[in-house]
Amino acid sequence: MKTKSKILIIAGSDSSGGAGIQADIKTVTALGSYAMTAVTAVTVQNTNGVASVVAIKPSEIGKQILFTCKDIKPNAIKIGMLHSSQVIFSVVNALQKVKTSKIILDPVMIAKGGTRLINKSAIKTLKEKLIKKAYLITPNIPEAEILTKMKINTLEDMIHAAKILQKLGVKNVLLKGGHRKSVYIQDVLLSGKQVTVFKNKKITTKNTHGTGCTLSSAITTFLSCGKPLKKSCELGIKYVNQGIGSNPNNGKGNGPINHLNSIIIVKKFRL
Ligand SMILES: Nc1ncnc2c1ncn2[C@@H]1O[C@H](COP(=O)(O)OP(=O)(O)OP(=O)(O)O)[C@@H](O)[C@H]1O
C-alpha cells in the first residue's frame, strides 16, 4: 500500500503505548500515512497512571523538527504535549521555518489519571504564542475551562467556550465532550461562524486511554490528504468511537483503544 501523505508529530512519549506519540504513530500509520516525530518528553507510565516525566531539551526539540522537515516535508503537523514555555518557544521558532499551514494543536494539559502535564507559564505562552499559529485546536473540557476561565456544563457552554477560544486567534476549534456526564457525547466544531455538533453514544468502558491524542492525529491525517475540515472531524470521531468499541482491554487501569479498527474507514476513504 502506498502512503497517502506525510505527517510530523510533535508530542511526548507514553511508555504504555496507548496515548502520546505512540498513539499518534499508530493512528497515522493505520490510516495510511507516513509518520515522523519530534519527541518533547519521555513519560514513565502504565494504564494506572504516570510515574515520572523527563523533559527533552527545548533546543533538541527544535532541531528534531527542522532537521527532519528539511529532508521530508510534511503535509501537516500535529502538536501534542508541550510542557514548558521554553519548549513552546522552541517549537514556534522551528515552525516559522517549516512553513506548514495545516497545524493541528491538541493542547494537552492533564493526563487521564489527573496528573498535570504542563505548568502555568506554559499555559500562558500557549495562549499568547502558539494557538494563533494553529489551523485547528482540539481541547477537551477541562483544558477549555483552563484556557477560557469559564465552567463548562452544558452544550451551550461548550459553544460559548469555543467562541472565546476563537478570540485567541484560531479559526477552528473542536471542543471534545468526552468529559461530560451524559448518555450521548457531543463534540463541538466551531469553524468561522459555523457550529457543528457531532453526537455519538457514550460507550461504557474504562478503556479510553489516548482517545484525545488518537482523535487529533486521525483528523490531521484526513486533513493532510485534502479532506475538508468537517469531514475530517467526522471520520476522526468515528475512528476513535470504533476504536473504543473494540478496545483490547489491556492493563488494569484506563486501557488503550484499538488503533487497528481503521480498515473499514480506510476503504471508504478515497481521494
Ligand atoms: N466513553 C466514550 N464513548 C464514546 N466516545 C468517547 C468516549 N470517551 C471519549 N470519547 C470520544 O473520544 C474523543 C476524545 O475526547 P476526550 O474528551 O476523551 O479527549 P481527551 O480528554 O483529550 O482524551 P485524553 O484523555 O486521551 O487526552 C472525542 O471524540 C470523544 O467524543
Ligand SMILES: [Mg+2]
Ligand atoms: Mg487529551
